[in-house]
Amino acid sequence: MAYRTYLMVCAGTGCVANQSMKIKDKLESEIRKRGLQDEVSVVTTGCNGFCAVGPLMVVQPDGIFYQLLKETDIPFLVEEHFVKGRLVKELLYTPPREKAPIPKMSDIPFFADQTLIVLRNRGLINPENIDEYIARGGYQALAKVLTLMTPDQVIQEIKASGLRGRGGGGFPTGIKWETCKNVPSDTHYVICNADEGDPGAFMDRSTIESDPHAVIEGMLIGAYAIGSREGYVYIRNEYPIALERLQVAIKQAREYGLLGQKIFNKDFDFEIRIVRGAGAFVCGESTALMASIEGRPGEPRAKYVHTVERGLWDKPTCLNNVETWANVPQIIEKGAGWFSSIGTGDVTSDAWGGSKGTKVFSLAGKVNNTGLIEVPMGITLRKIIFDIGGGIKDGKKFKAVQTGGPSGGFIPESLLDLPVDYEELTKVGSMMGSGGMVVADENNCMVDMAKYFLAFTQAESCGKCVPCREGTKRMLDILEKITVGKGTEEDLVLLEELSNMVVESSLCALGGSAPNPVLTTLKYFREEYEAHVKDKHCPGHSCRELIQYIIDPELCLGKGHGCHVCAKNCPDGAIVGETKQVHTIDVMKCGKCGICYDVCKFDAIHIE
Amino acid sequence: MVTINIDGKSVEVLEETTILKAAEQAGVWIPTMCHSEHLEPYGVCRLCSVEVVRGKRSRIVTACNFPVRGGMTIHTNSKKVQWLRQVIMELMLSRWPRVRVVKEMAERLAVKEPRFPSLERDEAEDACILCGMCVNMCNDVVKAGVLGFAHSGIKREVVLPFDERSDSCIVCGACAHVCPTGHIKVILEDYRGKKPEFTLGPKTPIYVPTLQAVPRVPVIDAESCIHFETGGCEICAKVCEPNAIDYSMQDEIVEIEVGQVLVSTGFDLFDASAMAQYGYGRLDNVYSSLEFESILNSTGPTGGKIVMKSGKEPKAVGIIHCIGSRDTNHHAYCSRVCCMYALKFAHLVRDRTDAAIYQFYIDMRAFGKGYEEFYNRLLDEGVTMIRGKAAEVVEGCWQGNGEPSLKIRCEDTLIGKFREVPVDMVVLCNAIEPRRDSDAVRRLFSISKSPDGFFLERHPKLDPTSTATEGVFIAGCAQGPKDIPDTVAQAGSAAARILSVIAKGEVEIEPVRAMVQEEYCSGCKICNNLCPYIAIEFLEEKKVSHVNEALCKGCGTCVAACPSSAMTGHGFTDAQILAELDGLMI
Structure with a gap:
C-alpha cells in the first residue's frame, strides 16, 4: 500500500534514549486522530547520524528534516505540516551562528558533505524488514557472486577495490581473504568483529542498527570467497538494539533461504552465529576475541602465526570488522573501479599504497554537530570538523582532534589539512583506528585529555604482558603527578621513554598504541606539559589542583549588583558576601567544583 | 634447515625453530622470565625481546615464540634491545624488589635502582610475578583447569576458582614446580596420591617401589598421576627415549592354581x-x-x-x-x-x-x-x-x-x-610386629597363631617351616622376628619341603579322616563352618555335606558336632568301635 508521506523516525540508540519511541507513538495517535492513517505512515529507521539534534524525523519524499522533537510538539506539528501543509520553522534545523532554518535534509551541511556507502540505507529503510533492504538492491551482490563469479574472482575484485580493514589495522581485505582461502583445512571461519569498545564511538553499532543485512550479505560474500560454512558475529552485550536487530535480520535471512543450506540453489551453505561479548575493550583484538568465542579468557596472544592460518579453534579464520563487511556488497555491485575511484593513493601495485572508499567516523567532543558521519577517504580533517561538524561549540578556538579511539593520537591545528588516510594519520602519530574522532577546544587541558584516555586503556589492559600492565600504570602515575602539580621536568623525559618502551615491546596492539595520546600531546603540546611542570599552571584551566576560581569585584558589583547566586549554589560554603555587596571566594574552603563559574550570569568568575 | 645470523654468528637450524632455541644452539644467552621448556611459549615478560632484521625492515619480536626464517639477522644485544630490557626490568624490580629471580635478573642486566616507583610494590620475597607459568601448566599441560587469572590490568592475579580450594586440584604440584618465586606452596596434607611408605618426604606419582630395587624399574601410581585424572601432562612419555611409558596398562588379578603355598608375608x-x-x-x-x-x-x-x-x-x-x-x-x-x-x-x-x-x-x-x-x-x-x-x-x-x-x-x-x-x-x-592383615591371611590358609601374634609353625623345634594345614608353609618374619640369614635358611628349608612333594608326584593322606553317611545327612551345614581345615564342602545338587579327604586331618570336630550322626570317622564308625569293644570284652 502506498502512502502520500512517510515519516522516518530515527530509532538509533541515541534517539531512542531521548524517547523517540514515545514520539513515534504520539505521531501515530495524532495522525489517526486526524484520519490521515491511510496517507501518512510512520517508519522507524536506524541511526540517522545527526545525533546532536535527536530525537529527529525526516519527512519523505520531500526530505524535510525535523529535529529536537518533544512529545508536546507533535499535535501542533501534525496539524501544521500534514493537515495544513505548512512547515514548522521552530523544529527545523538552523546552523549555528545563522538565522534562517534549512528545511531540507540534503541542504544541511552535515549531510551534504557526506558520501554514503556503508550507511547508504540509513534513515531510509526499516532495519527490521528484509524486504526494504531487498527493495534497495540488497542481496543482489550475493546473487551476482553466487551465480556469476568464482571465489577467486570475488577475491580479485576485493583486492582491486583497495578495501582495507576498517577496524583500525588497515590490512588489505583482499589479501587477508586470499591468504585465508589458501590455507588448507576442512573448516574455515569468518568472523564479524562488532565488539566496538572505544568510548564515544558507535559506528559499528549504528551500522548494524540501521542496516544489519548489509553486514550479513558482506559476510556471505566473504564466506563464499574463502570457502567457509560458518560465521560468527562477536557483538557486545551493551548493544541491545543492535543485537536484537541482528537477530531479527538473521532470522529473516534464514527464512528467505539466504542463510542455511543450498543458498540460491548453489552448492553453498552458510550459517551465522551470534556470540555476545561481555564488554572487555581488549576483546576487540582479534586473538582475544577468538579466545573469548572459544570460551577462554579474552586475552591476546602473539600473532606470529596469523589468525588467517590458525585462528578460531586453530582453524584458518578471516576476521573483519562490521564496516569492512558492510562495504563488500557495494563493491561487488558497483565494481572495484567505482570503489577505488574514491579516496587517496594508488592500490594497483601496492595494496598498502592508498586508502580507498569511505570511512565512518563518530564525531564527538566540542563540535556543534556531533554524530555519525561517512566521508570519503582523503577528505581533510578541517572539512570534517568545520563543515560537517559545524565548527567548535560556543565559538571557542579549536585545539586538537583525536582520531582512532582512545589509543589514537591528538592532531594539532597546524595539521588540520591532513587528508584522512591510513598512512598519513599514522605518520603524525595518530591512526585511523575504528573511527572515533574527538575534538578538543581551547578549554581542554591536553595533559588531562591524555590522562583520561590512558586511564581508559590502562584499565582495559588485560594485564598479560609486563610493558602494558606495569608500563601504562606507571605512565598514568606520572601523568597524575603532573596534573596535581607535583611533576618535574625529569618526569617528562621518563614519561616519553616509558611510552616508547610500551609501544615497542607490548604483546598486542592495545599496548602498542595506548601511549599514542601521551606521545602526540608531548610532541605537539609540550608547552602545556611544561606549564604544568614548571609554572604549576594548567593552560586549559581544567586540572583542579592547579586552578583557582576568583571573583572579579568590578563585574560582580558593577554588572551583577552582588546577586548572591554563586553563594547560594556553592556546596562548600566557600563564597562570602551579602547581596548587593562584592563576593569573594575563600580559597581554603573552595572545592573547585566550578558550579559558581557555571551559574554566574555576569561572567564575574574567572579561572586562574 | 635454514641459516640465520645471530649476533654475527652464523647458525644452521631447523625451520620454524624459535629464535630462543636457535640462540641456545648458537650459545647466545637471551633473558627469559616466563619461559619453561615444558610449556608453550607465552611471551609475556617481553625480556626476550630481540631485534630482527629482514631486508630493510627491522622489528622487535619476542625470541621465545618467534619462528626463524632463512636469511634472518637477529640482534640479541643491540642498543634498543638493551634499553627495552632495562626498562622492563626496572618495572619489575620496582614492583617486586625482593623476589630473588627478579633481583638476579636485574643484576645480570645491570639494572640497579628502578626509576619508576611502583604504587603496587610488593615486598614479599615469594611474591607472584604473574609470569603465568603455573596457569599454563595447570591448563595446557596438566589439563586440570584449576588455576586462572582474575581481574585485568594492574590488578591481575593468579587465583583458584572463586578463591576457594578446588576439588579439581589434585595437589599434583606441577604449578609449584614451575613457579619461579616459590609463591605457590603445596600442602602435603591435601595430597591425594599415595602417601610415602618407607621414604621420607613427598613421593611423585612415578617412583621406584623400593630403594635400590633390582631391576630398577619405576612404576606410575595411577591414583596420584594427573594423566589418569585429566588426560593431560604426559611429560614422562615425552621425555622417555625408549618409549617405555604405556598409560593403557591395567591392574590385573591373576588366578593361579597351585598345590602348595609358602606364606612369607613379612612384618609391620x-x-x-x-x-x-x-x-x-x-x-x-x-x-x-x-x-x-x-x-x-x-x-x-x-x-x-x-x-x-x-x-x-x-x-x-x-x-x-x-x-x-x-x-x-x-x-x-x-x-x-x-x-x-x-x-x-x-x-x-x-x-x-x-x-x-x-x-x-x-x-x-x-x-x-x-x-x-x-x-x-x-x-x-x-x-x-x-x-x-x-x-x-x-x-x-x-x-x-x-x-x-x-x-x-x-x-x-x-x-x-x-x-x-x-x-x-x-x-x-x-x-x-605381625602384619595388620595377618589374621585375614591366617584364616585364608587355616594357620594358627602363637601368643605373640605371629603364624604358628607345626612344631617349634622339629618342624618350624610347615603349618598344621597340609601344603601350607611359612618362612621369615611372618613366623617370628628374625634376621636375614635366619629368614633365608628357613625359606630354603620350606622350598625344599615343597619340592620334595612335587618330586614325589603324589600326596599321602591321613589314615584317620571323617566321612559323611549321605543317607543320614540333613544338609544343616553345621559341620561346614566348624572344620578348621576347610575340608568340608556342601554339595548343592545332593543337598548333603562332603569331606575332602586330602584336606581332612581326622580331628573329629565335625563328628562330635553332627546333630544327625551322619558324620563319622572313616573306618571308625560307632558300630565298628562298639564291635571292637565287644571283641575286647570277650
Missing part, C-alpha cells in the same frame, strides 16, 4: 607414636629405624647424607633400643634384629659424620656369627653405650650457643645415675 614396624614419651611424629628429627635406613640410603631423600630437617649435620645422635619390644605394655618378645642394626647405624653415622653417638640399650644381644666382634669394634670406634631404657625424649638446647636440641632422659643402670643426654637426632629401634 611398631608405630612408635603409640609411645608418646619418645616424641615420634611430634618432635622433629625423631625417626623410626626404617626412616633412618632410607636417610642412609644413597638413593634416599637426602642422597645418603645424614642431615637434620634444617639441613645441618647433627652434632650427636641417640639410638634407643627396644621401642615396643621387651615391653609388657606392647610386645613382650625381643625383636632380635634391633641390636645389630642399631650397631650398624652407629657405625655408619660414625663413618659419615663427626656426631657423637649414644646407644640406649636394655641388654646387648649380639649373638650370631661375627656379631659380638662387631659390637666390640663399635666400642673401639667410640660409641657411647648406655645401659638403661630411655625414659623420654624432650626438647632442649645446646649449652653454649643455645641452638635447639633434643634431650634423652634415662637411668644409666651401670653407674646408677639419672642422665640427660643432649642430641640432635634420635633413632628409635621399633619392634617387629
Whole structure:
C-alpha cells in the first residue's frame, strides 16, 4: 500500500534514549486522530547520524528534516505540516551562528558533505524488514557472486577495490581473504568483529542498527570467497538494539533461504552465529576475541602465526570488522573501479599504497554537530570538523582532534589539512583506528585529555604482558603527578621513554598504541606539559589542583549588583558576601567544583 | 634447515625453530622470565625481546615464540634491545624488589635502582610475578583447569576458582614446580596420591617401589598421576627415549592354581607414636629405624647424607633400643634384629659424620656369627653405650650457643645415675610386629597363631617351616622376628619341603579322616563352618555335606558336632568301635 508521506523516525540508540519511541507513538495517535492513517505512515529507521539534534524525523519524499522533537510538539506539528501543509520553522534545523532554518535534509551541511556507502540505507529503510533492504538492491551482490563469479574472482575484485580493514589495522581485505582461502583445512571461519569498545564511538553499532543485512550479505560474500560454512558475529552485550536487530535480520535471512543450506540453489551453505561479548575493550583484538568465542579468557596472544592460518579453534579464520563487511556488497555491485575511484593513493601495485572508499567516523567532543558521519577517504580533517561538524561549540578556538579511539593520537591545528588516510594519520602519530574522532577546544587541558584516555586503556589492559600492565600504570602515575602539580621536568623525559618502551615491546596492539595520546600531546603540546611542570599552571584551566576560581569585584558589583547566586549554589560554603555587596571566594574552603563559574550570569568568575 | 645470523654468528637450524632455541644452539644467552621448556611459549615478560632484521625492515619480536626464517639477522644485544630490557626490568624490580629471580635478573642486566616507583610494590620475597607459568601448566599441560587469572590490568592475579580450594586440584604440584618465586606452596596434607611408605618426604606419582630395587624399574601410581585424572601432562612419555611409558596398562588379578603355598608375608614396624614419651611424629628429627635406613640410603631423600630437617649435620645422635619390644605394655618378645642394626647405624653415622653417638640399650644381644666382634669394634670406634631404657625424649638446647636440641632422659643402670643426654637426632629401634592383615591371611590358609601374634609353625623345634594345614608353609618374619640369614635358611628349608612333594608326584593322606553317611545327612551345614581345615564342602545338587579327604586331618570336630550322626570317622564308625569293644570284652 502506498502512502502520500512517510515519516522516518530515527530509532538509533541515541534517539531512542531521548524517547523517540514515545514520539513515534504520539505521531501515530495524532495522525489517526486526524484520519490521515491511510496517507501518512510512520517508519522507524536506524541511526540517522545527526545525533546532536535527536530525537529527529525526516519527512519523505520531500526530505524535510525535523529535529529536537518533544512529545508536546507533535499535535501542533501534525496539524501544521500534514493537515495544513505548512512547515514548522521552530523544529527545523538552523546552523549555528545563522538565522534562517534549512528545511531540507540534503541542504544541511552535515549531510551534504557526506558520501554514503556503508550507511547508504540509513534513515531510509526499516532495519527490521528484509524486504526494504531487498527493495534497495540488497542481496543482489550475493546473487551476482553466487551465480556469476568464482571465489577467486570475488577475491580479485576485493583486492582491486583497495578495501582495507576498517577496524583500525588497515590490512588489505583482499589479501587477508586470499591468504585465508589458501590455507588448507576442512573448516574455515569468518568472523564479524562488532565488539566496538572505544568510548564515544558507535559506528559499528549504528551500522548494524540501521542496516544489519548489509553486514550479513558482506559476510556471505566473504564466506563464499574463502570457502567457509560458518560465521560468527562477536557483538557486545551493551548493544541491545543492535543485537536484537541482528537477530531479527538473521532470522529473516534464514527464512528467505539466504542463510542455511543450498543458498540460491548453489552448492553453498552458510550459517551465522551470534556470540555476545561481555564488554572487555581488549576483546576487540582479534586473538582475544577468538579466545573469548572459544570460551577462554579474552586475552591476546602473539600473532606470529596469523589468525588467517590458525585462528578460531586453530582453524584458518578471516576476521573483519562490521564496516569492512558492510562495504563488500557495494563493491561487488558497483565494481572495484567505482570503489577505488574514491579516496587517496594508488592500490594497483601496492595494496598498502592508498586508502580507498569511505570511512565512518563518530564525531564527538566540542563540535556543534556531533554524530555519525561517512566521508570519503582523503577528505581533510578541517572539512570534517568545520563543515560537517559545524565548527567548535560556543565559538571557542579549536585545539586538537583525536582520531582512532582512545589509543589514537591528538592532531594539532597546524595539521588540520591532513587528508584522512591510513598512512598519513599514522605518520603524525595518530591512526585511523575504528573511527572515533574527538575534538578538543581551547578549554581542554591536553595533559588531562591524555590522562583520561590512558586511564581508559590502562584499565582495559588485560594485564598479560609486563610493558602494558606495569608500563601504562606507571605512565598514568606520572601523568597524575603532573596534573596535581607535583611533576618535574625529569618526569617528562621518563614519561616519553616509558611510552616508547610500551609501544615497542607490548604483546598486542592495545599496548602498542595506548601511549599514542601521551606521545602526540608531548610532541605537539609540550608547552602545556611544561606549564604544568614548571609554572604549576594548567593552560586549559581544567586540572583542579592547579586552578583557582576568583571573583572579579568590578563585574560582580558593577554588572551583577552582588546577586548572591554563586553563594547560594556553592556546596562548600566557600563564597562570602551579602547581596548587593562584592563576593569573594575563600580559597581554603573552595572545592573547585566550578558550579559558581557555571551559574554566574555576569561572567564575574574567572579561572586562574 | 635454514641459516640465520645471530649476533654475527652464523647458525644452521631447523625451520620454524624459535629464535630462543636457535640462540641456545648458537650459545647466545637471551633473558627469559616466563619461559619453561615444558610449556608453550607465552611471551609475556617481553625480556626476550630481540631485534630482527629482514631486508630493510627491522622489528622487535619476542625470541621465545618467534619462528626463524632463512636469511634472518637477529640482534640479541643491540642498543634498543638493551634499553627495552632495562626498562622492563626496572618495572619489575620496582614492583617486586625482593623476589630473588627478579633481583638476579636485574643484576645480570645491570639494572640497579628502578626509576619508576611502583604504587603496587610488593615486598614479599615469594611474591607472584604473574609470569603465568603455573596457569599454563595447570591448563595446557596438566589439563586440570584449576588455576586462572582474575581481574585485568594492574590488578591481575593468579587465583583458584572463586578463591576457594578446588576439588579439581589434585595437589599434583606441577604449578609449584614451575613457579619461579616459590609463591605457590603445596600442602602435603591435601595430597591425594599415595602417601610415602618407607621414604621420607613427598613421593611423585612415578617412583621406584623400593630403594635400590633390582631391576630398577619405576612404576606410575595411577591414583596420584594427573594423566589418569585429566588426560593431560604426559611429560614422562615425552621425555622417555625408549618409549617405555604405556598409560593403557591395567591392574590385573591373576588366578593361579597351585598345590602348595609358602606364606612369607613379612612384618609391620611398631608405630612408635603409640609411645608418646619418645616424641615420634611430634618432635622433629625423631625417626623410626626404617626412616633412618632410607636417610642412609644413597638413593634416599637426602642422597645418603645424614642431615637434620634444617639441613645441618647433627652434632650427636641417640639410638634407643627396644621401642615396643621387651615391653609388657606392647610386645613382650625381643625383636632380635634391633641390636645389630642399631650397631650398624652407629657405625655408619660414625663413618659419615663427626656426631657423637649414644646407644640406649636394655641388654646387648649380639649373638650370631661375627656379631659380638662387631659390637666390640663399635666400642673401639667410640660409641657411647648406655645401659638403661630411655625414659623420654624432650626438647632442649645446646649449652653454649643455645641452638635447639633434643634431650634423652634415662637411668644409666651401670653407674646408677639419672642422665640427660643432649642430641640432635634420635633413632628409635621399633619392634617387629605381625602384619595388620595377618589374621585375614591366617584364616585364608587355616594357620594358627602363637601368643605373640605371629603364624604358628607345626612344631617349634622339629618342624618350624610347615603349618598344621597340609601344603601350607611359612618362612621369615611372618613366623617370628628374625634376621636375614635366619629368614633365608628357613625359606630354603620350606622350598625344599615343597619340592620334595612335587618330586614325589603324589600326596599321602591321613589314615584317620571323617566321612559323611549321605543317607543320614540333613544338609544343616553345621559341620561346614566348624572344620578348621576347610575340608568340608556342601554339595548343592545332593543337598548333603562332603569331606575332602586330602584336606581332612581326622580331628573329629565335625563328628562330635553332627546333630544327625551322619558324620563319622572313616573306618571308625560307632558300630565298628562298639564291635571292637565287644571283641575286647570277650
